[in-house]
């Protein structure tokens with residue numbers, strides 16, 4: 001059975017927790033060793049990770065310690081940083097140099113949102129990566145994508161030479177209205193494209209499920225934890241090359257590779273369990289915020305958006321299970337910041353939200369619960 005776990009290097013161990021560039025090379029090297037020893041080979045890095053220091057760390061921990069054929073390395077064109085077409089060339093060459101390789105096994109155009117896609121098209125990034133493939137500096141080209149199925153369909157029609165796509169897929173996103181993971185996946189497969197899965201744990205949310213879901217999972221498969229359920233869901237899909245997981249310690253590497261070492265695809269009973277888990281999570285975690293934090297710096301009212309959304313989720317859960325009242329926490333969380341009722345509905349935050357959350361509407365509900373004393377379950 002093919003090993004479908006990819007090592008995402010965006011959150012590597014640090015020697016100084018306050019300095020993203022201080023990657024702990026010794027710990028990272030040990031993680032690389034465990035990953036390869038257990039038969040996994042897919043590494044994913046990016047120019048921007050760890051304040052621009054990740055690629056060099058990959059060179060030290062992986063490239064300088066293992067033969068080139070022992071692993072597969074994926075990198076990405078940092079669309080968000082590129083101003084003009086010529087810059088693509090110099091950044092690409094720097095990426096090869098940073099990583100210490102002569103070619104990338106896979107190279108992605110970073111197309112997280114419609115705005116990024118527009119930029120990539122203006123810069124003719126798709127043609128650029130195709131050229132790199134023709135020059136032998138990239139083996140396989142693709143793009144990472146977080147937007148609508150309609151845009152995905154159009155991109156695959158316009159750039160049929162793309163070899164694969166990287167999609168956000170988790171069991172919570174599968175039928176979710178803003179993410180529409182199933183539709184995106186089906187479009188990719190209809191175009192004959194293999195898929196790399198990102199965010200299988202929905203930003204960590206599915207590693208820490210409500211207790212009711214934990215019980216459900218344990219009853220179905222006593223030895224499988226919530227993380228394995230989420231990874232197996234994504235890895236079981238036909239045409240999936242790998243499932244990326246950002247790992248940040250030797251322990252996490254040990255646990256994750258142990259989970260996926262003897263991966264078995266889901267069966268009908270597993271899918272039924274996951275269906276029930278989705279219902280339970282939707283009920284007690286109404287806002288599917290992953291705490292990425294992109295929304296907070298752009299809010300003109302300085303509202304601690306994700307903190308308040310998480311408080312709202314906790315209040316909902318507490319009301320359902322009768323485990324207390326989180327209202328007193330609200331004053332603490334919003335102290336020195338804007339309150340939910342300060343939201344002016346500008347929706348700037350929504351344009352930055354990869355989960356496409358209707359944040360301005362949620363702010364109204366947060367205010368109802370925490371400022372007007374309504375119940376969260378009926379808010």
Ligand code: SF4
Nearest residue numbers: 299343344346347349
């Ligand atoms: S919609 Fe509300 S929460 Fe979002 S940026 Fe505007 S003021 Fe802030």
Ligand code: SF4
Nearest residue numbers: 289290292293295353
């Ligand atoms: S951008 Fe969206 S997902 Fe990220 S923290 Fe803000 S609300 Fe949550």
